[in-house]
Amino acid sequence: MKEKIKNIINLTMVYIKENNESLKIINFKTRQINKRNIIFWTYVILLFAITYVSYQAVEYLKKIGKPEIFLNGYFLFLEILIILKTIILSINIFYFSKDIENILYLPLKPVEILLSKFNTLLYMNYEMELIFGLLPFIIYGIYNSLSLMYYINLILVLIIFPIFATLIVSIIMIFLMKTIKLFKNKDLMQIIITFILIAILMVFLNETMQYIFNNMSNIQNNQQGTLDLVNDKIIETNKYFLSIYPATKILEENNFKVIVYYFELIVINLLGFALFYFFGNKFYLEQLLKANFYFKPKKNKKIKLNKKVKKYQIGKSYLKKEIKLLTRNPMFFMQSIYNVILITVVISILIIALVPQFRQVMQIEEYKEQFKDLKFDIEAVCIIIGLIQITTLFNYCSITAYSREGKYAYYLKTLPVSLHKQFIYKNISQIFLNTICAIIILIMINLEIPEISGEYFYTMFIISFLMIIINSFILTLIDLLMPKLEWDSEYEILKNSKNKLLQYVLIVFNVLFLNYIEKIFEKYNLDKSLYAFIGILICILIIFNILFNKFKNKLYKNIN
């Protein structure tokens, strides 16, 4: 037993150290923070942003006498983040990471590998909790003048809290790996299992949201009553997640009675762990070997060259190559295409659910006065386009356009295809996906708000489309200038990627740009403003292309 624990700890430490070193935030030789690291500064900015938003929320809820809504709501948000992160990472970490081949020959028991992998996953969730979870709860404590006991409880709760969700997702994944026998195609296997896990979560969230909104349809005429109802529904939802309710209660009650909730949390986690250990012990090694060492029997294939050899224009051929590399690779598929589908569905659900609620609120006498001047103007256009911009936040096609090719990206430069054309071809996947996403969102808005004239939708589409192209060009340019070509597993391309963080910065910049456009044109006629906006975007696009073509050799110098 002692030996087993020692092995698990050692292996966990190796994985964690590897993860930390790839972040490069801390220089392990000097033991100092690397202040030149862009990831470090992005975390700092993110922490400030989260602190500010949390402060605003806590202050508002305290003012209206409902501070507990923050605890209930924020734990739910944190739990969903943990589940999503575990879903995305777990299958790769447990079954398809590159290190597995190197550790399988070591004298380690499968369960030791399994538990080390689980610890790594848990550690990654703690990292996320540190960024998203700690400060908001501290602010809550300070603002509500809570005692030292609250902070001690907070640390203990944050340590225990992510365990259960990580265990449950891992157990479901082990079951899915056992049930779905697709080892012949492990890429497809990864996509399908992740899809099923996210689908389960989405169905659950959708059902919960529907339930909350249906109950809110009898909206009450005062804000206090509505918030009470929302709080009740969040508490009800939290109970389904098992670990949220006791965690919230510990921080809410803050006295010695919380031992009962601690006991509840520990029992839940122990049960989860027992199940995980049992099923992992039973199935993990068998699944691991199948996933990593499946040999396809050789068949004598008679290839019909007449059918298989096809001649295409270079643009079409290049695009086909791009799509195949994107769709056949589970990590690329999930990081680009899958994200877009998911976020489009979520935004569409939100539009369908929220717009009718908003209409109902507008009918209430108390609010009628406030909304009487509501009209479709440049501000509304900028909000809709901003919404579309945010939905494109998680499409990583362009930001990994060159990195995806790996260390042989330089081979593209030997092809007799102009570097400018190759740059354009590299953008098409992201532009196509985001355009589809924009069309769906505009259709949803058109269906829910038919008052907006149809011609404005065409104009908004053109603006969105132009912004999608410009954004995609900028993101591909970022990847071209700072490609991550040295990687062993596809997951590494986006893991702790500086470029990914710059993508978020670009979206923030876009929102500010839209805000600026709104301020410039707010006093002008809407039609003329929109045409001027389109003109500005076309000019940006033309200038970008001229400059790119002029400096293409210099821009491609890091692909070598």
Next chain:
Amino acid sequence: MIEIKHVSKSYKKGEKVVDNINLEINDGEIFGFIGLNGAGKTTTIKMITGILEIDEGNIFIDGKSIITSPIEAKKQMGLVPDSPDMFLKLKGIEYLNFIADCYNVSKEERIERIEKFAKEFEIYEDLEDKIESYSHGMRQKIVIIGVLLHTPQNWILDEPITGLDPKSAYDLKKTMREYANSGKTVFFSTHILEIADELCDRIGIINKGKIIFVGTLKELKEKFGDKKTLEEIFLDII
């Protein structure tokens, strides 16, 4: 024909990895580019193929400058990199189609050449499999077929024999000889002297970024000692 004229390259200011090299590789010859690891072989190949920018000088491929007419120059050559782990998610046949589209090879020519070379290199039955399932040798072969599909006038190979089994190495050397005999240029880098001895019409030795010898193996032996082995001469002059 490949002409390298006064070409220099440095990654850091003041540290030239390739220093004012001049080479002329004629049609119909196999030219071996020999040097130790880090001598500047791969950097030179990357400049010839347009992967790296040239700091000073110029390179002409069949009279087309890689700086001013890169597309025209690239159409005249094909590169086999040292470790061809590219486009792994594509099937062999898809990769060949893609390369043929880049070089605008007609459908009839593709069918004929794919059939010929894939059978010759014994990977015809693997064309429907993804490249990721191929062994190192098979990956090398599919890239070689990709190059031969468009029959470039200049064939450039970076350490081509490394990692190949004896049979594949023999087949490749045979193909290189046939290619040169058909009037085309074969330029390859290596640090294995036996291969240079066996295969090359002329060799160029590069050391610390400078060309220290260009000529036939006979000339090399005459100049540096007739009775010494190629290995001894090489170690003497670097």
